[in-house]
Amino acid sequence: xxxxxxxxxxxxxxxxxxxxxxxxxxxxxxxxxxxxxxxxxxxxxxxxxxxxxxxxxxxxxxxxxxxxxxxxxxxxxxxxxxxxxxxxxxxxxxxxxxxxxxxxxxxxxxxxxxxxxxxxxxxxxxxxxxxxxxxxxxxxxxxxxxxxxxxxxxxxxxxxxxxxxxxxxxxxxxxxxxxxxxxxxxxxxxxxxxxxxxxxxxxxxxxxxxxxxxxxxxxxxxxxxxxxxxxxxxxxxxxxxxxxxxxxxxxxxxxxxxxxxxxxxxxxxxxxxxxxxxxxxxxxxxxxxxxxxxxxxxxxxxxxxxxxxxxxxxxxxxxxxxxxxxxxxxxxxxxxxxxxxxxxxxxxxxxxxxxxxxxxxxxxxxxxxxxxxxxxxxxxxxxxxxxxxxxxxxxxxxxxxxxxxxxxxxxxxxxxxxxxxxxxxxxxxxxxxxxxxxxxxxxxxxxxxxxxxxxxxxxxxxxxxxxxxxxxxxxxxxx
Amino acid sequence: xxxxxxxxxxxxxxxxxxxxxxxxxxxxxxxxxxxxxxxxxxxxxxxxxxxxxxxxxxxxxxxxxxxxxxxxxxxxxxxxxxxxxxxxxxxxxxxxxxxxxxxxxxxxxxxxxxxxxxxxxxxxxxxxxxxxxxxxxxxxxxxxxxxxxxxxxxxxxxxxxxxxxxxxxxxxxxxxxxxxxxxxxxxxxxxxxxxxxxxxxxxxxxxxxxxxxxxxxxxxxxxxxxxxxxxxxxxxxxxxxxxxxxxxxxxxxxxxxxxxxxxxxxxxxxxxxxxxxxxxxxxxxxxxxxxxxxxxxxxxxxxxxxxxxxxxxxxxxxxxxxxxxxxxxxxxxxxxxxxxxxxxxxxxxxxxxxxxxxxxxxxxxxxxxxxxxxxxxxxxxxxxxxxxxxxxxxxxxxxxxxxxxxxxxxxxxxxxxxxxxxxxxxxxxxxxxxxxxxxxxxxxxxxxxxxxxxxxxxxxxxxxxxxxxxxxxxxxxxxxxxxxxx
Numbered sequence: 001x002x003x004x005x006x007x008x009x010x011x012x013x014x015x016x017x018x019x020x021x022x023x024x025x026x027x028x029x030x031x032x033x034x035x036x037x038x039x040x041x042x043x044x045x046x047x048x049x050x051x052x053x054x055x056x057x058x059x060x061x062x063x064x065x066x067x068x069x070x071x072x073x074x075x076x077x078x079x080x081x082x083x084x085x086x087x088x089x090x091x092x093x094x095x096x097x098x099x100x101x102x103x104x105x106x107x108x109x110x111x112x113x114x115x116x117x118x119x120x121x122x123x124x125x126x127x128x129x130x131x132x133x134x135x136x137x138x139x140x141x142x143x144x145x146x147x148x149x150x151x152x153x154x155x156x157x158x159x160x161x162x163x164x165x166x167x168x169x170x171x172x173x174x175x176x177x178x179x180x181x182x183x184x185x186x187x188x189x190x191x192x193x194x195x196x197x198x199x200x201x202x203x204x205x206x207x208x209x210x211x212x213x214x215x216x217x218x219x220x221x222x223x224x225x226x227x228x229x230x231x232x233x234x235x236x237x238x239x240x241x242x243x244x245x246x247x248x249x250x251x252x253x254x255x256x257x258x259x260x261x262x263x264x265x266x267x268x269x270x271x272x273x274x275x276x277x278x279x280x281x282x283x284x285x286x287x288x289x290x291x292x293x294x295x296x297x298x299x300x301x302x303x304x305x306x307x308x309x310x311x312x313x314x315x316x317x318x319x320x321x322x323x324x325x326x327x328x329x330x331x332x333x334x335x336x337x338x339x340x341x342x343x344x345x346x347x348x349x350x351x352x353x354x355x356x357x358x359x360x361x362x363x364x365x366x367x368x369x370x371x372x373x374x375x376x377x378x379x380x381x382x383x384x385x386x387x388x389x390x391x392x393x394x395x396x397x398x399x400x401x402x403x404x405x406x407x408x409x410x411x412x413x414x415x416x417x418x419x420x421x422x423x424x425x426x427x428x429x430x431x432x433x434x435x436x437x438x439x440x441x442x443x444x445x446x447x448x449x450x451x452x453x454x455x456x457x458x459x460x461x462x463x464x465x466x467x468x469x470x471x472x473x474x475x476x477x478x479x
Numbered sequence: 480x481x482x483x484x485x486x487x488x489x490x491x492x493x494x495x496x497x498x499x500x501x502x503x504x505x506x507x508x509x510x511x512x513x514x515x516x517x518x519x520x521x522x523x524x525x526x527x528x529x530x531x532x533x534x535x536x537x538x539x540x541x542x543x544x545x546x547x548x549x550x551x552x553x554x555x556x557x558x559x560x561x562x563x564x565x566x567x568x569x570x571x572x573x574x575x576x577x578x579x580x581x582x583x584x585x586x587x588x589x590x591x592x593x594x595x596x597x598x599x600x601x602x603x604x605x606x607x608x609x610x611x612x613x614x615x616x617x618x619x620x621x622x623x624x625x626x627x628x629x630x631x632x633x634x635x636x637x638x639x640x641x642x643x644x645x646x647x648x649x650x651x652x653x654x655x656x657x658x659x660x661x662x663x664x665x666x667x668x669x670x671x672x673x674x675x676x677x678x679x680x681x682x683x684x685x686x687x688x689x690x691x692x693x694x695x696x697x698x699x700x701x702x703x704x705x706x707x708x709x710x711x712x713x714x715x716x717x718x719x720x721x722x723x724x725x726x727x728x729x730x731x732x733x734x735x736x737x738x739x740x741x742x743x744x745x746x747x748x749x750x751x752x753x754x755x756x757x758x759x760x761x762x763x764x765x766x767x768x769x770x771x772x773x774x775x776x777x778x779x780x781x782x783x784x785x786x787x788x789x790x791x792x793x794x795x796x797x798x799x800x801x802x803x804x805x806x807x808x809x810x811x812x813x814x815x816x817x818x819x820x821x822x823x824x825x826x827x828x829x830x831x832x833x834x835x836x837x838x839x840x841x842x843x844x845x846x847x848x849x850x851x852x853x854x855x856x857x858x859x860x861x862x863x864x865x866x867x868x869x870x871x872x873x874x875x876x877x878x879x880x881x882x883x884x885x886x887x888x889x890x891x892x893x894x895x896x897x898x899x900x901x902x903x904x905x906x907x908x909x910x911x912x913x914x915x916x917x918x919x920x921x922x923x924x925x926x927x928x929x930x931x932x933x934x935x936x937x938x939x940x941x942x943x944x945x946x947x948x949x950x951x952x953x954x955x956x957x958x959x960x961x962x963x964x965x
Binding site: 039042043044045046047048049050051078080082084087088089090142144271273274275278279280281 | 560561562570575580581582584679681682684686688714715716717718794798801802808818842845846847850854
């Protein structure tokens, strides 16, 4: 029997506010344990939460960016469970009445477009972290770091609209791009500021009814997410094929073995005893706040991609690569603005620049080459001042030093010879010293044309303008 | 002249006229405590040194005439539910036996800013759960009018300390009657303001949507003075109300001509204590003579109030008390059994029986499959109770009832019978569910010499009219001048 997988994703994104969701503590990552805490986020007796307005604005922005309907009134709720990283014994989240609902996102898959539904976006506070026996002599102890406690998160819940791990990853990438574009989340998966849980089930191809799902956790890269989902789909198919039943449970992905293993079953699942948080009033998001958020929305990756394809007449592939981050897209646009040559600019930015950045594991923001310098380089090629090959060499130095191309070309004496009378003289000598080859060429061996080009280049130490060389050679050889 | 018998306004006059000093008064109260505290047990912690230091500071300010308020130099006490920076705050629970907060509750901060001298922290029912102060983990408090009787609860220590003249005034909290019922039992004045009128920040939570702080005083004028000091919006409490606070003393005119007092038939029922009924009815006649009109009103959902309360309050409490887990502060019973074992042992040894009972009730009513039938339904009925009051206040300005169905009962009498104990609050609970202000003031004594309380309920944020009514009654009577003999 053929099966199809049904995948829904829950994404937790940490919002880039300076302070926590309910108190003034810093949200900075990587500080000494328990140095960014106060009596409020420590859940000391009698303390009360006060909602961070900036976090609400960020969450509203994301809701608008993925076409969610903002609920004018949403309710914070307490999710109750005991754990040492949860100082109050409950997490303040939203449950029955979330901030926003009914959104969607389009992804590119197999050369087509697919719409993935977004069920809801709600706000919540993060928990702390447990450290087990790290640098501690007595491994019987666990240590609690509450710096992360109370850091604002949004949870973005998708509809079970994805059918393959590739679709899941495409959705996650699109979602992360938007968050980063909005400058409300740094999208860092390793530091946990963009986390994903996946609900995976299978059903016979064509069936309507959903199968029993497993919830996958502990995947902190796109690669692991793909691996975990693929493993889980196959595991469920094997299980059903061999006469077994999928049980509803939470499974952890073990990246070292590439497998998922059960963490807790439905029977052991927590009863979180959600109820409305009595320490906070219902959250009323008025039209004013929504309009303010809407007016500050930047152009989103998808819109930018479409605009690049249409306005710059560049291939969809180029547009996709160039809009992957806002930084890169802005960089590219600056180059285009200066050159008026969208495709050539795209070739340089996508080709040479991204290749070198990738080798160094850097982002365009870390790069020493100014967009104006690339534009200048392109201009020099266009004018015939240097050849494309020379330009690549020049670019290598621009990348290392940050110097503009003109200076590099001058210092290296790399000026291109485009003067036709000068080139004609050189070519005459090449023809004279290779009479045999000239005869064979004239007798019909046209492949030898390349040989003459090579000889000319050798004679000019590569500085000859290739177009001019071609033209003169053809005239002289009478081809 | 016995300085400990004075009211706030009486003492404030003497301090301003330099007839006495705050240090002298504070010493008088500390001496009074030495004499009577062994009989009354109204305090968990006494902060004598700190009090004398603050009294000296207050005297300095009075001498210079700088920043003097009606509370400057006045010795008061606060329930041990209010966090006090650097001073142990236990909530009368073993689980917080060693807890010293690094912050002041907003109420305490405001009282300090007003120049009061805090003498100590009052005894109470553990986590404010109870109606007799017998649920304190440390000791019961004894009613100054009859030491074999309870002072009411949960703010029993706060009420008893004022009645026994161990302080001029005190501050308690009221979740279902915990200010008004002990005020009634101890023959003092107690007011629970509108929910949100006084900040809850730093006040250890029992039931967040019901808890509200308020003063115990010897008369209505003092009540207005204390309320002036503690009321007001607090940016640290999202549920506090952003509304101007009037000067409550301006309502103390004894002018009640034309005032309409609603008498709800549901609060005067068959089988109620005859002495309580007679005293309250007499009090209503006094107000009528003073010019008020008595109008019958109905609060039809009253019979559900106790049920609704014990679902909502316990649900919130079960969550509010989850933080006492031995991990961060307070008691930790640490064995080698690991995390779960630590949780269980810490909470088993740290909490008393009534607290455990309520945590279990609340946990149950929030559980999957029961939420709709219990917590959600209770929240809906709560709205009906609130609507009852809104409707009643269309035909009256305040509502008058007995505060409690009986005068103070004997220690031990209701400990084994939680349901009867819960009924001690039958007349006070609706007020918290509706969020409206309520007050209790002395309106007579039983033949055994036990105080009886008159309850006056008002519209949301209309503490002024409640105080006005109470003041008119107080001006026409002498009950508030009686003091217990200890």
